[in-house]
Amino acid sequence: MKHFHTGFRCLGCNSHFDIGDIYNCPKCGSNLDATYDYEAIKREVDPQQIVADKNRSIWHYAPLLPLIPPDFVMQVPTPLSTIGWSPLYRASNLETGTATRKIWLKDDTRLPSASFKDRASAMVVAYALTKNIETICCASTGNAASALATMCSGMTVKAVIFCPEGTPEGKLAQTLIHGAKVYSVQGSYTQAVHLAQQAAAQFGWHNRNTGRNPYTREGKKTAGFEIAEQLGEGDKKPFRAPDVIVVPVGDGNIVSGIYKGFCDLFALGWIEKMPKFIGVTAHLAPSLYRAWQSGGEVCHEIPSTTIASGISVDVPEDGVAALRAIRDTGGIFVEATDEEMLEAVVTMARETSVFCEPSCAAAYVGLLKARQLGAIRPDDEVVLQMTASGFKDLRSVLRVVPKPILVRSLDQIMF
Numbered sequence: 012m013k014h015f016h017t018g019f020r021c022l023g024c025n026s027h028f029d030i031g032d033i034y035n036c037p038k039c040g041s042n043l044d045a046t047y048d049y050e051a052i053k054r055e056v057d058p059q060q061i062v063a064d065k066n067r068s069i070w071h072y073a074p075l076l077p078l079i080p081p082d083f084v085m086q087v088p089t090p091l092s093t094i095g096w097s098p099l100y101r102a103s104n105l106e107t108g109t110a111t112r113k114i115w116l117k118d119d120t121r122l123p124s125a126s127f128k129d130r131a132s133a134m135v136v137a138y139a140l141t142k143n144i145e146t147i148c149c150a151s152t153g154n155a156a157s158a159l160a161t162m163c164s165g166m167t168v169k170a171v172i173f174c175p176e177g178t179p180e181g182k183l184a185q186t187l188i189h190g191a192k193v194y195s196v197q198g199s200y201t202q203a204v205h206l207a208q209q210a211a212a213q214f215g216w217h218n219r220n221t222g223r224n225p226y227t228r229e230g231k232k233t234a235g236f237e238i239a240e241q242l243g244e245g246d247k248k249p250f251r252a253p254d255v256i257v258v259p260v261g262d263g264n265i266v267s268g269i270y271k272g273f274c275d276l277f278a279l280g281w282i283e284k285m286p287k288f289i290g291v292t293a294h295l296a297p298s299l300y301r302a303w304q305s306g307g308e309v310c311h312e313i314p315s316t317t318i319a320s321g322i323s324v325d326v327p328e329d330g331v332a333a334l335r336a337i338r339d340t341g342g343i344f345v346e347a348t349d350e351e352m353l354e355a356v357v358t359m360a361r362e363t364s365v366f367c368e369p370s371c372a373a374a375y376v377g378l379l380k381a382r383q384l385g386a387i388r389p390d391d392e393v394v395l396q397m398t399a400s401g402f403k404d405l406r407s408v409l410r411v412v413p414k415p416i417l418v419r420s421l422d423q424i425m426f
Protein backbone atom coordinates (compact mmCIF):
# COMPACT_ATOMS: atom_id res chain seq x y z
CA MET A 12 0.00 0.00 0.00
CA LYS A 13 1.17 3.50 -0.80
CA HIS A 14 -0.16 6.90 0.11
CA PHE A 15 0.22 10.23 -1.65
CA HIS A 16 0.09 12.68 1.24
CA THR A 17 2.44 15.61 0.56
CA GLY A 18 2.04 17.87 3.59
CA PHE A 19 -0.32 20.53 4.93
CA ARG A 20 -1.67 23.81 3.62
CA CYS A 21 -2.71 26.58 5.99
CA LEU A 22 -6.35 27.58 5.65
CA GLY A 23 -5.42 31.11 6.76
CA CYS A 24 -2.19 32.19 5.03
CA ASN A 25 -1.87 29.36 2.48
CA SER A 26 1.66 28.42 3.61
CA HIS A 27 2.71 24.84 2.94
CA PHE A 28 4.29 22.58 5.54
CA ASP A 29 5.90 19.16 5.34
CA ILE A 30 4.40 16.08 6.90
CA GLY A 31 5.09 15.98 10.62
CA ASP A 32 3.70 16.24 14.11
CA ILE A 33 2.06 19.56 13.40
CA TYR A 34 -1.12 21.24 14.58
CA ASN A 35 -2.03 24.83 13.79
CA CYS A 36 -0.05 26.95 11.33
CA PRO A 37 3.16 28.09 13.04
CA LYS A 38 2.91 31.38 11.11
CA CYS A 39 -0.70 32.52 11.61
CA GLY A 40 -2.30 29.98 13.96
CA SER A 41 -5.03 28.85 11.53
CA ASN A 42 -6.01 25.22 11.04
CA LEU A 43 -4.20 23.15 8.46
CA ASP A 44 -5.49 20.96 5.67
CA ALA A 45 -3.68 17.85 4.42
CA THR A 46 -2.52 17.96 0.79
CA TYR A 47 -2.09 15.15 -1.72
CA ASP A 48 -0.36 14.63 -5.04
CA TYR A 49 -3.55 14.27 -7.10
CA GLU A 50 -1.65 13.94 -10.38
CA ALA A 51 0.28 10.95 -9.04
CA ILE A 52 -2.93 9.40 -7.70
CA LYS A 53 -4.56 9.82 -11.12
CA ARG A 54 -1.59 8.08 -12.74
CA GLU A 55 -1.12 5.29 -10.25
CA VAL A 56 -4.48 4.50 -8.67
CA ASP A 57 -7.42 2.97 -10.47
CA PRO A 58 -10.72 3.81 -8.74
CA GLN A 59 -12.01 0.39 -9.84
CA GLN A 60 -9.24 -1.18 -7.78
CA ILE A 61 -10.34 0.71 -4.68
CA VAL A 62 -13.93 -0.40 -5.14
CA ALA A 63 -12.81 -4.00 -5.71
CA ASP A 64 -10.78 -4.04 -2.49
CA LYS A 65 -12.52 -6.34 -0.04
CA ASN A 66 -11.39 -4.42 3.05
CA ARG A 67 -14.58 -2.61 3.93
CA SER A 68 -13.15 -0.04 6.33
CA ILE A 69 -11.77 3.48 6.11
CA TRP A 70 -8.42 1.87 5.20
CA HIS A 71 -10.02 0.78 1.92
CA TYR A 72 -9.13 4.34 0.85
CA ALA A 73 -5.45 4.15 1.90
CA PRO A 74 -4.09 5.92 -1.21
CA LEU A 75 -6.24 8.95 -0.37
CA LEU A 76 -5.34 9.02 3.33
CA PRO A 77 -2.38 10.60 5.12
CA LEU A 78 -0.97 7.34 6.48
CA ILE A 79 -0.86 3.58 6.23
CA PRO A 80 -1.62 1.91 9.58
CA PRO A 81 1.09 -0.40 10.93
CA ASP A 82 0.93 -4.04 9.77
CA PHE A 83 0.05 -5.35 13.21
CA VAL A 84 -3.12 -3.24 13.14
CA MET A 85 -4.21 -4.61 9.79
CA GLN A 86 -3.27 -8.26 10.21
CA VAL A 87 -5.99 -9.19 12.68
CA PRO A 88 -9.44 -7.57 12.47
CA THR A 89 -10.02 -5.20 15.40
CA PRO A 90 -12.34 -2.19 15.80
CA LEU A 91 -9.43 -0.01 14.67
CA SER A 92 -8.75 -2.00 11.50
CA THR A 93 -12.43 -2.37 10.61
CA ILE A 94 -13.65 1.12 11.41
CA GLY A 95 -16.01 2.79 8.93
CA TRP A 96 -18.34 1.43 6.28
CA SER A 97 -21.54 2.31 8.05
CA PRO A 98 -24.70 1.55 6.07
CA LEU A 99 -26.40 4.01 3.74
CA TYR A 100 -30.11 3.34 3.43
CA ARG A 101 -33.28 4.96 2.12
CA ALA A 102 -35.69 6.72 4.46
CA SER A 103 -38.88 6.43 2.43
CA ASN A 104 -41.17 7.84 5.13
CA LEU A 105 -39.07 11.00 5.25
CA GLU A 106 -39.24 11.22 1.46
CA THR A 107 -43.03 11.12 1.61
CA GLY A 108 -43.20 13.43 4.63
CA THR A 109 -41.05 16.12 3.05
CA ALA A 110 -41.97 15.55 -0.61
CA THR A 111 -38.36 14.94 -1.56
CA ARG A 112 -37.37 12.47 -4.27
CA LYS A 113 -34.68 10.53 -2.43
CA ILE A 114 -33.43 10.65 1.14
CA TRP A 115 -30.62 8.46 2.39
CA LEU A 116 -29.33 8.06 5.93
CA LYS A 117 -25.60 7.51 6.43
CA ASP A 118 -25.83 5.74 9.74
CA ASP A 119 -22.73 6.27 11.85
CA THR A 120 -24.65 5.48 15.03
CA ARG A 121 -23.53 1.95 14.14
CA LEU A 122 -19.79 2.50 14.52
CA PRO A 123 -18.07 0.84 17.53
CA SER A 124 -18.46 3.74 19.95
CA ALA A 125 -21.81 4.62 18.35
CA SER A 126 -20.66 7.92 16.87
CA PHE A 127 -19.08 9.40 13.77
CA LYS A 128 -16.08 10.41 15.89
CA ASP A 129 -14.60 6.92 15.56
CA ARG A 130 -13.39 7.90 12.10
CA ALA A 131 -11.18 10.73 13.37
CA SER A 132 -10.05 8.84 16.44
CA ALA A 133 -9.06 5.80 14.36
CA MET A 134 -6.93 8.02 12.14
CA VAL A 135 -5.20 9.71 15.07
CA VAL A 136 -4.63 6.44 16.95
CA ALA A 137 -3.20 4.85 13.77
CA TYR A 138 -0.91 7.87 13.43
CA ALA A 139 0.18 7.52 17.07
CA LEU A 140 0.94 3.82 16.56
CA THR A 141 3.12 4.57 13.52
CA LYS A 142 5.09 7.07 15.64
CA ASN A 143 5.22 5.06 18.87
CA ILE A 144 3.35 7.81 20.66
CA GLU A 145 2.25 6.68 24.12
CA THR A 146 -0.43 9.18 25.08
CA ILE A 147 -3.10 11.05 23.14
CA CYS A 148 -5.13 13.76 24.80
CA CYS A 149 -8.30 15.40 23.63
CA ALA A 150 -10.94 17.94 24.59
CA SER A 151 -14.40 16.72 23.84
CA THR A 152 -18.08 17.28 24.40
CA GLY A 153 -18.21 13.51 24.91
CA ASN A 154 -18.32 11.66 21.60
CA ALA A 155 -14.74 12.30 20.50
CA ALA A 156 -13.74 11.25 24.03
CA SER A 157 -15.54 7.94 23.94
CA ALA A 158 -14.37 7.33 20.38
CA LEU A 159 -10.75 7.94 21.35
CA ALA A 160 -11.06 5.73 24.42
CA THR A 161 -12.66 2.98 22.32
CA MET A 162 -9.99 3.13 19.64
CA CYS A 163 -7.21 3.05 22.25
CA SER A 164 -8.62 -0.11 23.88
CA GLY A 165 -6.25 -3.02 23.52
CA MET A 166 -3.60 -0.78 21.93
CA THR A 167 -0.33 0.49 23.34
CA VAL A 168 -1.56 4.06 23.44
CA LYS A 169 -3.40 5.74 26.33
CA ALA A 170 -6.17 8.34 26.18
CA VAL A 171 -6.43 11.41 28.42
CA ILE A 172 -9.70 13.31 28.11
CA PHE A 173 -10.84 16.82 29.02
CA CYS A 174 -14.65 17.09 29.06
CA PRO A 175 -16.64 20.12 30.17
CA GLU A 176 -18.73 19.73 33.32
CA GLY A 177 -22.20 18.53 32.42
CA THR A 178 -21.08 16.12 29.70
CA PRO A 179 -23.83 13.47 29.37
CA GLU A 180 -23.30 10.47 31.64
CA GLY A 181 -23.55 7.93 28.82
CA LYS A 182 -20.62 9.49 27.01
CA LEU A 183 -18.59 9.72 30.21
CA ALA A 184 -19.40 6.15 31.25
CA GLN A 185 -18.30 4.88 27.87
CA THR A 186 -15.05 6.84 28.01
CA LEU A 187 -14.26 5.67 31.53
CA ILE A 188 -15.14 2.01 30.96
CA HIS A 189 -12.61 1.85 28.13
CA GLY A 190 -9.92 2.96 30.56
CA ALA A 191 -9.30 6.56 29.56
CA LYS A 192 -8.23 9.06 32.17
CA VAL A 193 -10.97 11.69 32.32
CA TYR A 194 -10.71 15.24 33.64
CA SER A 195 -14.00 17.08 34.13
CA VAL A 196 -13.17 20.69 33.36
CA GLN A 197 -14.87 23.41 35.38
CA GLY A 198 -15.94 25.46 32.43
CA SER A 199 -17.06 25.15 28.85
CA TYR A 200 -15.82 23.01 25.96
CA THR A 201 -13.66 25.94 24.83
CA GLN A 202 -11.91 25.91 28.20
CA ALA A 203 -11.41 22.15 27.89
CA VAL A 204 -9.85 22.74 24.46
CA HIS A 205 -7.35 25.19 25.92
CA LEU A 206 -6.52 22.92 28.83
CA ALA A 207 -5.93 19.92 26.56
CA GLN A 208 -3.66 22.04 24.40
CA GLN A 209 -1.64 23.24 27.40
CA ALA A 210 -1.41 19.70 28.83
CA ALA A 211 -0.21 18.33 25.49
CA ALA A 212 2.54 20.95 25.35
CA GLN A 213 3.51 20.44 28.99
CA PHE A 214 3.54 16.63 29.05
CA GLY A 215 4.53 15.88 25.47
CA TRP A 216 1.22 14.18 24.62
CA HIS A 217 -0.18 13.99 21.13
CA ASN A 218 -3.18 16.29 20.89
CA ARG A 219 -6.27 15.01 19.08
CA ASN A 220 -8.25 18.24 19.53
CA THR A 221 -10.84 18.42 16.79
CA GLY A 222 -9.81 20.58 13.85
CA ARG A 223 -6.54 21.67 15.44
CA ASN A 224 -5.17 18.24 14.66
CA PRO A 225 -5.38 18.07 10.84
CA TYR A 226 -5.66 14.27 10.89
CA THR A 227 -9.18 14.53 12.38
CA ARG A 228 -10.55 15.97 9.12
CA GLU A 229 -8.74 13.27 7.15
CA GLY A 230 -10.46 10.56 9.20
CA LYS A 231 -13.83 12.21 8.80
CA LYS A 232 -13.55 12.61 5.03
CA THR A 233 -13.86 8.83 4.71
CA ALA A 234 -17.62 9.21 5.23
CA GLY A 235 -17.66 11.24 2.02
CA PHE A 236 -15.77 8.52 0.14
CA GLU A 237 -18.15 5.89 1.46
CA ILE A 238 -21.30 7.83 0.55
CA ALA A 239 -19.96 8.30 -2.99
CA GLU A 240 -19.01 4.63 -3.31
CA GLN A 241 -22.30 3.43 -1.82
CA LEU A 242 -24.19 5.57 -4.34
CA GLY A 243 -21.89 4.44 -7.15
CA GLU A 244 -22.74 1.81 -9.66
CA GLY A 245 -19.79 -0.57 -9.36
CA ASP A 246 -17.81 -1.02 -12.57
CA LYS A 247 -19.70 1.51 -14.61
CA LYS A 248 -19.25 4.44 -12.23
CA PRO A 249 -17.46 3.57 -8.99
CA PHE A 250 -18.30 6.87 -7.25
CA ARG A 251 -21.30 9.19 -7.46
CA ALA A 252 -22.23 12.35 -5.52
CA PRO A 253 -25.74 13.06 -4.21
CA ASP A 254 -27.27 16.50 -4.74
CA VAL A 255 -27.24 17.54 -1.08
CA ILE A 256 -25.68 16.39 2.21
CA VAL A 257 -27.09 17.63 5.52
CA VAL A 258 -24.70 17.63 8.48
CA PRO A 259 -25.07 18.65 12.14
CA VAL A 260 -22.37 21.20 12.98
CA GLY A 261 -20.56 22.08 16.21
CA ASP A 262 -16.85 22.67 15.60
CA GLY A 263 -17.43 22.22 11.88
CA ASN A 264 -14.94 19.39 11.48
CA ILE A 265 -17.47 16.77 10.33
CA VAL A 266 -18.95 18.97 7.62
CA SER A 267 -15.53 20.13 6.44
CA GLY A 268 -14.34 16.51 6.56
CA ILE A 269 -17.13 15.11 4.39
CA TYR A 270 -16.68 18.09 2.05
CA LYS A 271 -12.93 17.31 1.85
CA GLY A 272 -13.73 13.72 0.86
CA PHE A 273 -15.83 14.97 -2.04
CA CYS A 274 -13.17 17.59 -2.96
CA ASP A 275 -10.61 14.79 -3.24
CA LEU A 276 -12.89 12.72 -5.47
CA PHE A 277 -13.73 15.76 -7.61
CA ALA A 278 -10.07 16.78 -7.98
CA LEU A 279 -9.32 13.26 -9.19
CA GLY A 280 -12.15 13.37 -11.71
CA TRP A 281 -13.82 10.39 -9.99
CA ILE A 282 -17.15 12.24 -9.50
CA GLU A 283 -18.87 14.59 -11.91
CA LYS A 284 -20.14 17.21 -9.48
CA MET A 285 -19.83 18.39 -5.89
CA PRO A 286 -22.81 17.96 -3.57
CA LYS A 287 -24.29 21.01 -1.86
CA PHE A 288 -23.71 21.05 1.91
CA ILE A 289 -26.32 22.15 4.46
CA GLY A 290 -24.85 22.77 7.93
CA VAL A 291 -27.16 22.61 10.94
CA THR A 292 -26.09 24.47 14.07
CA ALA A 293 -27.91 24.75 17.39
CA HIS A 294 -29.86 27.99 17.81
CA LEU A 295 -28.42 28.20 21.33
CA ALA A 296 -24.82 27.80 20.07
CA PRO A 297 -24.88 30.67 17.57
CA SER A 298 -21.21 31.56 16.94
CA LEU A 299 -20.77 29.88 13.56
CA TYR A 300 -24.24 30.79 12.30
CA ARG A 301 -23.59 34.46 13.04
CA ALA A 302 -20.28 34.34 11.17
CA TRP A 303 -22.12 32.80 8.23
CA GLN A 304 -24.79 35.52 8.35
CA SER A 305 -22.16 38.25 8.50
CA GLY A 306 -20.55 36.95 5.32
CA GLY A 307 -17.14 36.73 6.99
CA GLU A 308 -14.99 34.01 8.48
CA VAL A 309 -14.46 35.35 11.99
CA CYS A 310 -16.30 33.39 14.69
CA HIS A 311 -16.76 35.17 18.00
CA GLU A 312 -16.95 33.31 21.30
CA ILE A 313 -20.59 33.24 22.46
CA PRO A 314 -21.56 30.98 25.37
CA SER A 315 -23.61 28.00 24.23
CA THR A 316 -26.62 26.89 26.25
CA THR A 317 -28.10 24.19 24.03
CA ILE A 318 -29.01 20.75 25.41
CA ALA A 319 -27.53 19.23 22.23
CA SER A 320 -24.17 18.40 23.80
CA GLY A 321 -22.46 17.23 20.59
CA ILE A 322 -22.92 20.57 18.85
CA SER A 323 -22.64 22.73 21.95
CA VAL A 324 -19.64 24.96 21.26
CA ASP A 325 -18.95 28.55 22.27
CA VAL A 326 -16.71 29.03 19.26
CA PRO A 327 -16.15 26.45 16.51
CA GLU A 328 -12.68 24.91 16.36
CA ASP A 329 -12.87 24.37 12.60
CA GLY A 330 -15.11 27.29 11.65
CA VAL A 331 -13.21 28.57 8.62
CA ALA A 332 -13.18 25.14 7.00
CA ALA A 333 -16.89 24.68 7.75
CA LEU A 334 -17.84 28.06 6.28
CA ARG A 335 -15.92 27.26 3.12
CA ALA A 336 -17.60 23.85 2.77
CA ILE A 337 -21.00 25.54 2.83
CA ARG A 338 -20.15 28.58 0.70
CA ASP A 339 -18.07 26.74 -1.92
CA THR A 340 -20.93 24.35 -2.62
CA GLY A 341 -23.74 26.92 -2.68
CA GLY A 342 -25.18 25.54 0.55
CA ILE A 343 -26.59 27.25 3.61
CA PHE A 344 -26.47 27.05 7.38
CA VAL A 345 -29.72 26.63 9.27
CA GLU A 346 -30.35 26.66 12.99
CA ALA A 347 -32.19 24.06 15.08
CA THR A 348 -33.83 24.92 18.39
CA ASP A 349 -33.63 22.50 21.32
CA GLU A 350 -37.35 21.75 20.98
CA GLU A 351 -36.99 21.02 17.27
CA MET A 352 -34.08 18.64 17.89
CA LEU A 353 -35.94 16.79 20.64
CA GLU A 354 -38.98 16.44 18.41
CA ALA A 355 -36.72 15.21 15.63
CA VAL A 356 -35.30 12.49 17.92
CA VAL A 357 -38.84 11.11 18.12
CA THR A 358 -39.51 11.44 14.39
CA MET A 359 -36.25 9.74 13.45
CA ALA A 360 -36.92 6.86 15.81
CA ARG A 361 -40.50 6.33 14.65
CA GLU A 362 -40.11 6.96 10.93
CA THR A 363 -36.65 5.56 10.22
CA SER A 364 -35.69 3.27 13.15
CA VAL A 365 -32.61 5.38 13.87
CA PHE A 366 -32.30 6.13 17.57
CA CYS A 367 -30.22 9.27 17.76
CA GLU A 368 -29.13 11.91 20.23
CA PRO A 369 -30.43 15.49 19.73
CA SER A 370 -27.26 16.69 17.95
CA CYS A 371 -27.68 13.93 15.41
CA ALA A 372 -31.39 14.54 14.96
CA ALA A 373 -30.47 18.12 14.02
CA ALA A 374 -29.86 16.76 10.51
CA TYR A 375 -33.58 16.09 10.17
CA VAL A 376 -34.42 19.61 11.39
CA GLY A 377 -31.96 20.88 8.78
CA LEU A 378 -33.73 18.89 6.10
CA LEU A 379 -37.10 20.43 6.99
CA LYS A 380 -35.74 23.97 7.10
CA ALA A 381 -33.65 23.71 3.94
CA ARG A 382 -36.66 22.24 2.17
CA GLN A 383 -38.84 25.19 3.33
CA LEU A 384 -36.20 27.67 2.23
CA GLY A 385 -35.82 26.03 -1.17
CA ALA A 386 -32.17 25.07 -0.56
CA ILE A 387 -33.32 21.47 -1.01
CA ARG A 388 -35.62 20.98 -4.01
CA PRO A 389 -38.31 18.31 -4.51
CA ASP A 390 -36.21 16.52 -7.09
CA ASP A 391 -33.02 16.35 -5.03
CA GLU A 392 -31.25 13.26 -3.79
CA VAL A 393 -30.31 14.04 -0.20
CA VAL A 394 -28.08 12.33 2.36
CA LEU A 395 -28.61 12.99 6.08
CA GLN A 396 -25.45 12.31 8.06
CA MET A 397 -26.34 10.46 11.26
CA THR A 398 -23.69 11.22 13.86
CA ALA A 399 -24.45 9.51 17.21
CA SER A 400 -26.76 7.12 19.01
CA GLY A 401 -29.52 8.14 21.42
CA PHE A 402 -27.96 5.89 24.06
CA LYS A 403 -25.29 8.55 24.44
CA ASP A 404 -27.68 10.99 26.08
CA LEU A 405 -30.63 9.16 27.61
CA ARG A 406 -31.50 12.08 29.83
CA SER A 407 -32.46 14.16 26.78
CA VAL A 408 -34.33 11.31 25.18
CA LEU A 409 -36.33 10.60 28.34
CA ARG A 410 -37.66 14.17 28.20
CA VAL A 411 -39.69 13.36 25.10
CA VAL A 412 -41.17 9.94 25.84
CA PRO A 413 -43.96 9.00 28.24
CA LYS A 414 -43.18 6.92 31.33
CA PRO A 415 -43.85 3.19 31.09
CA ILE A 416 -47.25 2.20 32.51
CA LEU A 417 -47.00 0.27 35.76
CA VAL A 418 -49.28 -2.77 35.85
CA ARG A 419 -49.85 -5.94 37.87
CA SER A 420 -52.58 -7.73 35.99
CA LEU A 421 -54.42 -8.04 32.69
CA ASP A 422 -57.43 -5.94 33.74
CA GLN A 423 -55.18 -2.88 33.89
CA ILE A 424 -54.21 -3.18 30.24
CA MET A 425 -56.11 -0.98 27.82
CA PHE A 426 -55.75 -1.01 24.10
Ligand SMILES: Cc1ncc(COP(=O)(O)O)c(C=O)c1O
Nearest residue numbers: 154261262263264265321398399
Ligand atom coordinates in the same frame (compact mmCIF):
# COMPACT_ATOMS: atom_id res chain seq x y z
C1 LIG B 1 -23.47 13.73 17.77
C2 LIG B 1 -22.66 14.80 17.13
N1 LIG B 1 -23.13 15.36 16.00
C3 LIG B 1 -22.45 16.34 15.38
C4 LIG B 1 -21.26 16.81 15.90
C5 LIG B 1 -20.61 17.96 15.22
O1 LIG B 1 -19.32 17.71 14.72
P1 LIG B 1 -18.32 18.91 14.60
O2 LIG B 1 -18.06 19.37 16.00
O3 LIG B 1 -17.14 18.37 13.92
O4 LIG B 1 -19.02 19.96 13.79
C6 LIG B 1 -20.73 16.25 17.07
C7 LIG B 1 -19.47 16.71 17.66
O5 LIG B 1 -19.13 16.43 18.77
C8 LIG B 1 -21.46 15.22 17.70
O6 LIG B 1 -21.03 14.66 18.83
Ligand SMILES: [Zn+2]
Nearest residue numbers: 021024036039
Ligand atom coordinates in the same frame (compact mmCIF):
# COMPACT_ATOMS: atom_id res chain seq x y z
ZN1 LIG C 1 -0.99 30.24 8.29
